[in-house]
Amino acid sequence: MLSTLTTSGFADTPATSASTTFTSIPVVDLSQAESPASKATFLAQLRYALVVVGFFYLKNTSMPKNVRDNFVQKSIQLSELPLEKKLKIDMVNSKHFLGYSQMGREKTARITDCREMFDFLTPLPAPGPEDPVYLNVQGPNQWPDEEDVPGFREAVETYLEEVGKLGDTMKVLVAEALDLPANAFARFFNTPARNKVSVLKYPVPSPAKPCSVANDEGYFQGVGAHKDGGFLTFLLQATEHAGLEAQNKLGDWIPVPPIADTYVVNVGRSLEALTGAVCTATTHRVNLHPQYFFDANKRSLGPRYSYPVFQTLKLDLTHEDLTSLRLPAHIQDLVKDDKIKSDAEAFFCRFHLQSPGQGIFTARLTSHPNVGRRWYPELTEQILKAQKEFNEGS
Numbered sequence: 001m002l003s004t005l006t007t008s009g010f011a012d013t014p015a016t017s018a019s020t021t022f023t024s025i026p027v028v029d030l031s032q033a034e035s036p037a038s039k040a041t042f043l044a045q046l047r048y049a050l051v052v053v054g055f056f057y058l059k060n061t062s063m064p065k066n067v068r069d070n071f072v073q074k075s076i077q078l079s080e081l082p083l084e085k086k087l088k089i090d091m092v093n094s095k096h097f098l099g100y101s102q103m104g105r106e107k108t109a110r111i112t113d114c115r116e117m118f119d120f121l122t123p124l125p126a127p128g129p130e131d132p133v134y135l136n137v138q139g140p141n142q143w144p145d146e147e148d149v150p151g152f153r154e155a156v157e158t159y160l161e162e163v164g165k166l167g168d169t170m171k172v173l174v175a176e177a178l179d180l181p182a183n184a185f186a187r188f189f190n191t192p193a194r195n196k197v198s199v200l201k202y203p204v205p206s207p208a209k210p211c212s213v214a215n216d217e218g219y220f221q222g223v224g225a226h227k228d229g230g231f232l233t234f235l236l237q238a239t240e241h242a243g244l245e246a247q248n249k250l251g252d253w254i255p256v257p258p259i260a261d262t263y264v265v266n267v268g269r270s271l272e273a274l275t276g277a278v279c280t281a282t283t284h285r286v287n288l289h290p291q292y293f294f295d296a297n298k299r300s301l302g303p304r305y306s307y308p309v310f311q312t313l314k315l316d317l318t319h320e321d322l323t324s325l326r327l328p329a330h331i332q333d334l335v336k337d338d339k340i341k342s343d344a345e346a347f348f349c350r351f352h353l354q355s356p357g358q359g360i361f362t363a364r365l366t367s368h369p370n371v372g373r374r375w376y377p378e379l380t381e382q383i384l385k386a387q388k389e390f391n392e393g394s
């Protein structure tokens with residue numbers, strides 16, 4: 001059952017307990033946060049979204065339409081370049097896991113994902129030799145040649161700055177929704193914040209040349225069941241395709257279809273850790289059926305393009321830092337009897353609880369083993385072995 005909301009929080013239904021789950025994704029209107037008359041309603045809806053769902057659509061954001069549209073247009077141009085141009089910035093050349101990951105290289109839960117990606121990060125220096133190895137998930141970007149996609153770098157940097165502003169706004173509102181001081185999360189972030197965008201393309205499935213093995217019902221794994229690692233993710237679904245799904249606490253998969261002019265925002269493992277799991281890092285996946293690539297009139301929609309931005313905490317926070325926040329008792333009480341069914345790999349939990357950097361680095365070694373083997377061969381073999389043993393229960 002879905003809770004009804006009151007301006008003071010959840011209605012007095014069992015919605016406050018984790019035994020209640022969601023069957024649709026709420027829409028939250030950011031413009032309501034700007035007026036004192038509607039802010040309490042906004043915060044109650046946000047609280048529900050963070051605690052019960054872990055996923056929501058955010059509308060009326062500060063993102064300038066021209067910045068977003070320019071970013072999307074240039075990103076599609078990049079994705080459509082011939083393979084040899086894209087391979088000039090192959091991720092395997094970057095010990096920071098930045099740049100292009102071609103189709104068939106990425107794995108989630110040890111199964112190949114049917115997508116290609118380019119990752120670009122807020123400008124941040126590479127770590128020094130004395131720093132922990134996991135800090136290598138930051139460093140210089142690999143940019144395509146300016147003549148291949150003119151204006152691409154500027155479009156991405158401007159877009160990341162704007163999503164960064166939205167992220168700064170949201171981290172204050174998340175604190176307020178949990179009845180914490182507005183600046184409660186500030187000390188966990190770098191200034192400026194660390195954000196990474198993935199430029200994703202899910203090509204039209206080709207029966208003649210399948211990207212991976214389809215399941216019995218004909219679905220391909222666009223990206224397998226997982227939880228995001230960061231604080232919040234701001235996902236722009238740039239095309240009309242169905243396929244994104246969030247898993248509720250009973251284990252059912254709930255569609256998250258695109259809604260024009262919204263972001264899909266979801267809770268990552270770091271926000272879950274900071275709130276002692278009061279906020280839920282909801283498991284999600286992109287499950288692709290060849291039918292999703294056609295509209296109602298049977299016209300091809302072409303590839304699916306989507307663009308998540310992962311808002312990340314300071315990478316070197318410790319377990320003590322991550323567990324240092326005290327939530328008010330009435331907020332902690334919102335989640336009881338926590339039995340959550342998730343198809344995401346539990347293997348990663350302990351790494352994300354050690355430090356955000358350790359969590360992200362470990363996930364990268366397993367999702368991009370070709371990059372891991374090139375730069376961190378011993379560590380990669382160790383982690384892949386541990387992942388296999390964990391999953392096989394040995």
Ligand SMILES: O=C(O)CCC(=O)C(=O)O
Pocket residue numbers: 198200223228235237244284285286306307308
């Ligand atoms: O493509 C999407 O809609 C979601 C992608 C995603 O969940 C991810 O890359 O973490």
Ligand SMILES: [Fe+2]
Pocket residue numbers: 226227228284308
């Ligand atoms: Fe994700």
